[in-house]
Structure formats: C-alpha cells, structure tokens
Amino acid sequence: MNGKMTISRLAEAAAVHVETVRFYQRSGLIDEPARPDSGYRTYGSADVRRIRFVKRAQLLGFTLDEIASLLKLEGSQTCASTRELAARKLAMVEAKLSDLLAMQSALATMVSRCDSEGPGAGCPMIQALIDD
Incomplete structure (x- = not known):
C-alpha cells in the first residue's frame, strides 16, 4: 500500500465505505488532508x-467519544x-x-409454561406479564 491514496482507495484498504471515512473526518477521528492544486486529497498508511x-x-x-479519548492517549x-x-x-x-442472562431465564420459563399448559387454559x- 503506497502512501498516496485517494479517499476511495483509503476506504477500500480500511474495509469501510467512503461515507464512513467522511463521517470519521467530520467527527474528528481522522484528519482531512488539505486539497492540493491537483484537487485530490491523498491519504497514507x-x-x-x-x-x-x-x-x-x-x-x-466503545462509543465514538470513547474512541476519540483513546486516540488522544495513543x-x-x-x-x-x-x-x-x-x-x-x-x-x-x-x-x-x-441483564441478558436474566431475560433469557425469564423467557425460557415463560416458553416452558406455554408448552405445559393445555388448550383453553389461557x-x-x-x-405472567400481567401479574409481574
């Protein structure tokens, strides 16, 4: 990978979309290089x-704010x-x-109750949702 890439080559090399690169620039996570006379900004490795x-x-x-903090520590x-x-x-x-494990347990209990009740029993x- 050479040191002079267009934004589309950068996105491809980083396995993201061009709009992701632009979003990261607007968010301050990556710098936007100056536009040279040729008109095409270039990026490096x-x-x-x-x-x-x-x-x-x-x-x-990590949230983008947390990532920004991590990048400052880099x-x-x-x-x-x-x-x-x-x-x-x-x-x-x-x-x-x-919390997810508690939800899993509660849902498993509810499903097993449904399986054990006969037809017409409600x-x-x-x-259970009404009572609890």
Missing part, C-alpha cells in the same frame, strides 16, 4: 491504521488511563450480559 483502530474499538463496544505513556477506559467498558458489558405468558 497511517490513515488506514487509524480507521482500522476505530472500527476494532467500535466492535468492542502513543503516550498513559496505559493506566487506557486501562481505566477499558475496565469501565468491561463493567458495562458484564452488566448487560447479566396464555400463561400473557398472564
């Missing part, structure tokens, strides 16, 4: 790495700050997971 960083961080559940000796951001995200994921799921 550092831009590809930065976009891939953003996409991987999003997959881990390259500095602030591992403790980075760890704190990741620890907060982990706690949030664990809480969501706990819907135990609807009744």
Whole structure:
C-alpha cells in the first residue's frame, strides 16, 4: 500500500465505505488532508491504521467519544488511563450480559409454561406479564 491514496482507495484498504471515512473526518477521528492544486486529497498508511483502530474499538463496544479519548492517549505513556477506559467498558458489558442472562431465564420459563399448559387454559405468558 503506497502512501498516496485517494479517499476511495483509503476506504477500500480500511474495509469501510467512503461515507464512513467522511463521517470519521467530520467527527474528528481522522484528519482531512488539505486539497492540493491537483484537487485530490491523498491519504497514507497511517490513515488506514487509524480507521482500522476505530472500527476494532467500535466492535468492542466503545462509543465514538470513547474512541476519540483513546486516540488522544495513543502513543503516550498513559496505559493506566487506557486501562481505566477499558475496565469501565468491561463493567458495562458484564452488566448487560447479566441483564441478558436474566431475560433469557425469564423467557425460557415463560416458553416452558406455554408448552405445559393445555388448550383453553389461557396464555400463561400473557398472564405472567400481567401479574409481574
């Protein structure tokens, strides 16, 4: 990958859409290079790495604001700050997971009630939602 890519080549190299690149520029996550006399802005491999960083961080559940904070820490000796951001995200994921497991259990109970009730007995799921 050479150091001079158009926005479409950048998007292709980073496996995103051109509009994603533009959105990241508007959000301040990547810089928009100056437009030279030729009219075509060019990007380099550092831009590809930065976009891939953003996409991987999003997959881990970080918001764009959190990613911007991580990018500000990039390259500095602030591992403790980075760890704190990741620890907060982990706690949030664990809480969501706990909520999802509780939902799974409640829904499984409701489905099994529906399976065990005979016809004409009313819907135990609807009744459980009314009663609880």
